[in-house]
Amino acid sequence: MTIKEVSEKYNITQDTLRYYERVGMIPTVTRTSGGIRDYQPKDLSWVELALCMRSAGLPVESMIEYVRLFQQGDSTFAARLQLLQDQREVLLEQRKQIDETLDRLNYKIARYQVAVETGKLTWKEE
Amino acid sequence: MTIKEVSEKYNITQDTLRYYERVGMIPTVTRTSGGIRDYQPKDLSWVELALCMRSAGLPVESMIEYVRLFQQGDSTFAARLQLLQDQREVLLEQRKQIDETLDRLNYKIARYQVAVETGKLTWKEE
DNA sequence: ATAAAGCCTGGAGTTTACTCTAAGTCAAGA
DNA sequence: TCTTGACTTAGAGTAAACTCCAGGCTTTAT
Numbered sequence: 001m002t003i004k005e006v007s008e009k010y011n012i013t014q015d016t017l018r019y020y021e022r023v024g025m026i027p028t029v030t031r032t033s034g035g036i037r038d039y040q041p042k043d044l045s046w047v048e049l050a051l052c053m054r055s056a057g058l059p060v061e062s063m064i065e066y067v068r069l070f071q072q073g074d075s076t077f078a079a080r081l082q083l084l085q086d087q088r089e090v091l092l093e094q095r096k097q098i099d100e101t102l103d104r105l106n107y108k109i110a111r112y113q114v115a116v117e118t119g120k121l122t123w124k125e126e
Numbered sequence: 127m128t129i130k131e132v133s134e135k136y137n138i139t140q141d142t143l144r145y146y147e148r149v150g151m152i153p154t155v156t157r158t159s160g161g162i163r164d165y166q167p168k169d170l171s172w173v174e175l176a177l178c179m180r181s182a183g184l185p186v187e188s189m190i191e192y193v194r195l196f197q198q199g200d201s202t203f204a205a206r207l208q209l210l211q212d213q214r215e216v217l218l219e220q221r222k223q224i225d226e227t228l229d230r231l232n233y234k235i236a237r238y239q240v241a242v243e244t245g246k247l248t249w250k251e252e
Numbered sequence: 253a254t255a256a257a258g259c260c261t262g263g264a265g266t267t268t269a270c271t272c273t274a275a276g277t278c279a280a281g282a
Numbered sequence: 283t284c285t286t287g288a289c290t291t292a293g294a295g296t297a298a299a300c301t302c303c304a305g306g307c308t309t310t311a312t
Contacts, residue, residue: 101182
């Protein structure tokens with residue numbers, strides 16, 4: 001699969017795909033004899049994992065570290081487990097923040113709906 | 127309340143408080159006759175709102191726009207409501223992404239826990 | 253065979269959200 | 283009054299994550 005096809009499949013730019021590879025967020029992608037990227041299923045699964053992590057807001061650096069550990073082989077199982085658990089904690093905390101903000105937004109939205117209908121505020125400022 | 131006290135209360139730097147004010151993410155803070163910031167309850171509630179939005183990852187720019195609308199007065203109720211609803215959509219989507227990533231992380235964590243115990247992988251790569 | 257399109261690398265540029273610095277002002281204690 | 287420490291602004295600097303560009307290969311279609 002060419003980089004163009006992959007970029008269209010996942011709706012990201014080719015530059016981003018090259019960037020992910022360059023910084024080590026995914027391992028080196030399979031190449032043709034001419035040096036052109038030819039994404040194999042294994043390469044795609046790394047791209048998918050990287051996109052999944054990034055879409056949740058996890059830092060590129062964590063993914064780089066995970067790939068680094070992966071490439072060091074089976075002796076890094078425990079370290080990889082720890083890294084994944086740490087990232088899970090980050091996400092749980094992030095989700096908590098989002099839920100708190102959603103509560104606040106919902107409250108304000110409800111008040112503004114009344115304000116829009118009646119033309120006046122039912123609370124003091126902000 | 128001095129900027130030092132506010133920064134300690136919310137655990138952010140004084141620089142960040144000044145930055146939020148400078149870019150218009152919160153309205154101008156009350157000053158003493160000498161020009162020094164003296165946060166009033168109303169100023170604090172703006173700081174709180176700003177921090178709440180930022181902690182959920184919402185962009186500074188959205189908050190700036192909200193403050194801008196707020197300062198234009200009662201004619202902007204509908205626009206403010208729309209803005210808040212848009213931000214809610216962003217957060218709901220973000221939470222969805224986080225939940226998907228959490229599912230993936232939990233799956234990998236479970237497998238690595240087995241791998242750490244047995245010393246070998248129970249799946250193919252990545 | 254050659255032009256055009258697509259891909260390559262290395263490196264520079266951009267955006268967002270701070271963070272730091274410099275040079276100066278204000279305020280409380282000796 | 284003077285000094286010391288906190289505060290002020292304007293502007294420069296930084297980190298993260300892309301994004302763009304130049305100059306040069308590779309492949310495909312004519």
